[in-house]
Amino acid sequence: MHILLFGGFLGSGKTSIILQVARYLTAEFSVQQLASGKPSLVIIENEVGETGIDDKILKAEGLNVRELIAGCICCTLNAELTVCLNKIQEELSPEWVIIETTGMAFPHTIAETITKYGKGIDSLKTIVVADAERWDDLSAIMPGLIEEQITGANVILLNKIDCLEPEQVKEVSEDIKGINPSGLFYAISAHEEVDPQIWGKAVTNGE
Amino acid sequence: MVSDQDLLKCSTKHSEPAIFSETYSLALLEKVKSERVTQALTQWIEEIRDWTSAKAYFVGHIKVFVEGQENLWLSSTGRRISCQQSQGWSEWSLDSATLCVTVIVFGTTKEALQVTAEESLKTCFKTSLPNMINGF
DSSP states (O other): OEEEEEEOOTTSSHHHHHHHHHHHHHHHHOOSOOTTSOOSEEEEEEESSSSOOHHHHHHHTTOEEEEEESSOTTTTTHHHHHHHHHHHHHHTOOSEEEEEOOTTOOHHHHHHHHHHHOSSOSEEEEEEEEESTTHHHHHHHOHHHHHHHHTTOSEEEEEOGGGSOHHHHHHHHHHHHHHOSSSEEEEOOTTSOOOHHHHHHHTTTTO | OOOHHHHTTTOTTSOOOEEEEEEEEEEEEEEEEHHHHHHHHHHHHHHHHHHHHHTTOEEEEEEEEEESSSEEEEEESSSSEEEEEOTTGGGOEEEEEEEEEEEEEESSOHHHHHHHHHHHHHHHHHHHSTTTEEOO
């Protein structure tokens, strides 16, 4: 299984991006369904609220979704994530698993858990979505969480750049690259259809 | 079910948010155009946004999903409101649907958020769909 672990603060646009990535994987790799009838893309959706919403949005697109709600998989639902992931591996063994974390989670903590206890994992990529529109506010109000989410990410997607002037996008981009100089960085607007070539590089390394 | 305290134990470096997360069964006395439901829910998000702004609270996110024969998805971080819908939403007339809402706000209490969110939701539906709504 190839795992794409999505993090990023509340409202940064993770679900919108996952919808586009799922469409890309489906079109590019024909992963919607294997010949066995088992889905080859499964999404694990984690939400803190007792009423799941993101899972419904993804299901409405016909995607195969497992929910872990009313808790956070980097702490209270840590064990449940491992159980869920290993069950998916045993029952479906899909080619791709996308995990959407809550906006309050630390993705690197989850990545450590998956690496340690997950079964049948071929690759794990951490993708963090940063909110360009609220970058200044979030950097001021909760710098610890935002920086820790970005640090260690394999890929950083600066989303909602349509809300900023080009000069502002440049400044935010430099801030982010200063926090994580080694991660792949892309500035996008998931409000529109993102160039599939970006998904090719960010998600599948152009394979 | 874990408590809100437990939910966000991981986030020790910042204040814990208040969470309002509910599911409602909407039952209308007769079929109405979906546009009026969109209007009511957009107004609700605007009212939550104005309340947080007036009190200097910080919005995590506001999310709404209407689930029925067609679907509507609204979301906001306290700035613009994003609206997405299934292909047939605009043409749909409905008399029932499931409404899911989640609001996450920093700086207030769960109780204050709940009172404001619930009262505002009732007001918005009564304004956009007068004498039409059951199920709250």
